[in-house]
Amino acid sequence: MSFIVVALYVVSALLIWQFVGYPVLMGLIALRAKPKQKNRSYTPFVSIIVPAHNEQKVIGRRIGNLLTLDYPKDRYEIIVVESGSTDGTNEAVQDCLARNPNPAPRMKLLREGERRGKASAINLGKEHANGEIILVTDANSTFEDDVLREMMPHFQDPKIGAVGGRYLVSNPDTVHTSSESFYWDLEYIMRRGESILDSACLFHGEINAWRKGLAEADIDNLSEDLDIVIQIRRAGYKIEYEPSALVYEPAATTAEDQIRQRKRTTTGTLQCIFKHLDYFIVPRDLYSLFIFPSHKGLTMLSPFLLLSIPILYLIAWDVGITVTHLTVTLATFGLLLGLILLLRARLIGKTRRGSGVSIASLPRIVYYVLLNEYLIALAWMDFVTGRYSILWEKAETARS
Secondary structure: OHHHHHHHHHHHHHHHHHHHHHHHHHHHHHHHOOOOOOOOOOOOOEEEEEEEOOOOOOHHHHHHHHHOOOOOHHHEEEEEEEEOOOOOHHHHHHHHHHHOOOOOOEEEEEEEOOOOOHHHHHHHHHHOOOOOEEEEEOOOOEEOOOHHHHHHHHHHOOOEEEEEEEEEEOOOOOOOOHHHHHHHHHHHHHHHHHHHHOOOOOOEOOEEEEEHHHOOOOOOOOOHHHHHHHHHHHOOOEEEEEEEEEEEEOOOOOHHHHHHHHHHHHHHHHHHHHHOHHHHHOOOOHHHHHHHHHHHHHHHHHHHHHHHHHHHHHHHOOHHHHHHHHHHHHHHHHHHHHHHHHHHHHHHOOOOOOOOOOHHHHHHHHHHHHHHHHHHHHHHHHHHHOOOOOOOOOOHHHOO
16 A cells, blocks of 8 residues: 555655756746846857748748848858648749849758658758758747847857747637647746756747758657757757747647647657657666656656556555545646746736636636546557658647
8 A cells, every 4th residue: 555655645746846847947047047138249150941832821931031120131041841732932033033032041942842841841952941040940930130139149158059939829829729828928937047057948830040060950850849959959059049049930720630630749849759768778878868758758748647646545445545645736736836936026027918727717728638648648659559640730720
């Protein structure tokens, strides 16, 4: 019986650490850190790569956004990689090229005859890139004008291999996106702390910049952005997080689209873990020893940890043990959740429309968490059976 009790509290401790303990620690680190000084006059040449498949609805707006960035026009280029589109994406890009005869920033259109996945598009763009820094973004994203001014100064430090910006949900006021917006607020808190401690665990596919010679996108991986991060960290370079470099993108507004997207990225995370298993089994830095296991490793195990609790209750078959364990667990979780909300208020400030947390929003957040746990279990099934495709699929509800 004592073994069962110990097992219950160990499992609970791991879950509490994953969901609230680790975010609280990273938030405290971020709160105490002093802002870094940046030399905004440092302007390395940047190649912005935009993979595009059936993006006719949004590609013109995206190119227009990139053309107006607050950065020397002769210090960056825009490379659109069109991959087997069946709509008018290619024609829309060519129209943008025709309407922008200015020599700077330079624009290129590269075409893949067939879809080979996002990683393949990134590698093709990288092959034709003139920049020392590669920046990958999505066709349905929108940058703030100063993203390059905010991100590029970090590369003046030769120890920095990559820089990620901050993703914001541009439609946080729907039933399905409000909880996701809160999730990204937690990611913001964790990445700020991680970046100060050693390296951010990962960066967003919507906005990530890295030194051209440090990584190659893995064409067999569903989360090529996470794989690139691990490649760069393994090479001895650090991953910086720049919260002032803002990118907006609509989140999926239906449960079906959310399931498709989250399951895909989770399967990609599993691919990355097993691909780099030697790096995590024998840790060689704080990233592989502490940051990645806390941020991503435990998340991949959480459905099984959650399921083990009712199983252990049944094995114990003791009301006293069950009630005591539940009371201690929920009290600890509630206390740390309260600390997260305080840290969120201090670090983020006034909440954006639709992203606040209230009693009424708690059921949606619980639903979002349980949905994610279900998706992780599905991703394990897909990963083990090999039932997944490398072709990326943006949700149609996120193309608005």
